[in-house]
Amino acid sequence: MNNMVNNMDKKNQKLLEVKDLRVSFFTPVGEVKAVGGISYDLNYGEVMGIVGESGSGKSVEAYAIMGLLQSPGKVVGGSITFDGEDVLAKSEKEMQAFRGNQVSMIFQNPMTCLNPVYTIGDQLIEAIRCHKKISKAEAREKSIEMLKLVGINNPERRMNQYPHEFSGGMRQRVMIAMGLICDPKMLIADEPTTALDVTIQAQIIELMKDIQQKTQMAIIFITHNLGVVAEICDRVTVMYAGKIVEQGNVEDIFYRPHHPYTMGLLRSMPRLDAEEYERLIPIEGTPVDMLNPPAGCPFGPRCEHCMKICLRREPPQIDLGNGHTAACWLLVDEAKRLAKKEETPNE
């Protein structure tokens, strides 16, 4: 696995750099700013979780990186740099090579991605031969090896079966094999387990964790489940209404959240470390109407701490140290206090 060696060598170096990315959908009733200027980096071998409620722009942002945005969606600003290359400048042909060789994506519903009329083996072999110049026999061998890696018993026999002969969990394993088959430097997993029952979900997460540790590939893990984030991610990005509202390592986000939306999200989502009887408290109010977003802070209308300035001006991203940032006016004083502490360390 060439990329695997690369991944190990380059640990702690930047692999993906997203800067002020903006994506809009130009609908008959107006422009929907689905992603409104987000920036983040991902290092080689790093696993980042993206969380946020439905409609916050998690998938749209991932599609933009993969070059899979469908009309009327369009990247209207910003840049995406992957391994030093400008992704947005690539032609469709270059993007096809990019998908598969460099990055791949696992989608939420495996049935929509697997073709029911071809055997699993044919689909895996095709996926490899699309991107790598190897013989059919070699591709077959590699496919069997990948099925083994994702925990499918009797892979030689399974290669000749059709998707409907696999259970939901098994199909999701095949999708993971498909995502990994060309040995990508980065994998985007968009809610890869939500369609599965809890026990199978846990097995798939365990499997992905295991594969990540073996290959050291970078992963962007889009999920509604904070338990999954705690289990597999190094860092977390919290999105709300197409913006990043908070970002940091898992410990900072879970134990020292600073943005009111993140705090609400933590109270409303299941966690692995929660007591079974702990109540989940939904965040009051309705998500933002993306056609007519509010002025100022997008979370303003639902925020219990909302101040006058929040309704007028968008809050800046505040650096809280250790790669932890949050966009909230409440933190402006906190930022001043942190800066003062740095200037006078003996105080």
Ligand SMILES: Nc1ncnc2c1ncn2[C@@H]1O[C@H](COP(=O)(O)OP(=O)(O)OP(=O)(O)O)[C@@H](O)[C@H]1O
């Ligand atoms: N085809 C489309 N036409 C118009 N707007 C769209 C279209 N697809 C997405 N959007 C807009 O983009 C926003 C973000 O959608 P996205 O699918 O990224 O949400 P998400 O965070 O992945 O949600 P979920 O958790 O439900 O998957 C939506 O709120 C919607 O307003």
Ligand code: SF4
């Ligand atoms: S900026 Fe204001 S409205 Fe937005 S989260 Fe902070 S306190 Fe709430």
Ligand SMILES: [Mg+2]
């Ligand atoms: Mg989505």
